């Protein structure tokens with residue numbers, strides 16, 4: 464199932480200010496492909512994912528479109544009513560693997576009870592044991608309460624809940640945070656498998672190594688905007704945006720040099736390029752907002768927002 468974001472923006476209204484959490488996100492993600500969204504903490508990654516599920520708090524305003532489905536019968540997730548989101552979208556069309564799964568599990572109920580309830584809500588005939596097996600859990604793990612589960616087990620329960628309705632689009636928000644390397648590998652391999660079976664997968668991650676392993680495409684977010692969209696091979700061979708270069712250079716396996724400075728406040732974003740104060744390429748042209756322009760070969764959807772890339 465295709466997902467097409469067309470100018471998706473999210474604003475939070477707080478006393479005396481407006482937080483620009485996501486600004487004008489545009490990309491198309493096709494069935495069978497995996498997109499990794501990367502970027503520093505607070506740049507808007509989780510908010511973008513939650514906007515797709517109608518899971519934002521009351522002080523949020525969402526604009527633009529997020530078309531889910533194939534052109535004729537696509538649903539605009541931004542315009543969809545809560546009833547449509549609850550009955551048709553969440554769990555059935557879109558599965559969310561949440562950031563910090565332990566916090567999303569109900570503390571007083573066993574893993575089995577939570578899987579059973581989700582399966583019942585979705586009207587699935589599958590048993591909790593069958594679902595657990597698909598997510599790599601053993602039957603005996605099902606009798607545990609969330610506090611008795613290790614980080615990796617809690618992650619698997621969260622994955623099982625997200626997969627219960629067999630959704631064609633999976634959003635995984637930091638699915639590997641707190642896991643050790645073997646579990647990171649296993650989780651990523653599982654997401655890749657879901658994708659190879661034809662599902663559409665969007666992963667949010669800080670872990671560029673993990674992204675390199677599984678993603679077909681990389682979207683780099685900075686201060687609420689997507690500033691680069693590249694195929695993974697192109698990206699890891701040489702990203703276009705100076706911020707993306709900075710992210711790669713900061714990796715211990717590469718130059719291990721951090722990007723100087725800090726991202727701007729999302730309540731006070733400049734009119735021009737938000738990366739300007741941290742950028743060694745900046746010129747006067749950067750006082751004007753760089754357009755979201757095509758980059759690379761015409762056959763690709765690659766784009767970048769930088770005057771000098």
Ligand SMILES: Nc1ncnc2c1ncn2[C@@H]1O[C@H](COP(=O)(O)OP(=O)(O)OP(=O)(O)O)[C@@H](O)[C@H]1O
Nearest residue numbers: 475482484503504505506507508509510511520729
């Ligand atoms: N309810 C809210 N009201 C006001 N601001 C909010 C609200 N929820 C999120 N924000 C702000 O929106 C911005 C984007 O947050 P988001 O959680 O999407 O970041 P992120 O990129 O997922 O970061 P991380 O990598 O740390 O998870 C942050 O500056 C955050 O403080």
Ligand code: NI
Nearest residue numbers: 508509510562
């Ligand atoms: Ni997040």
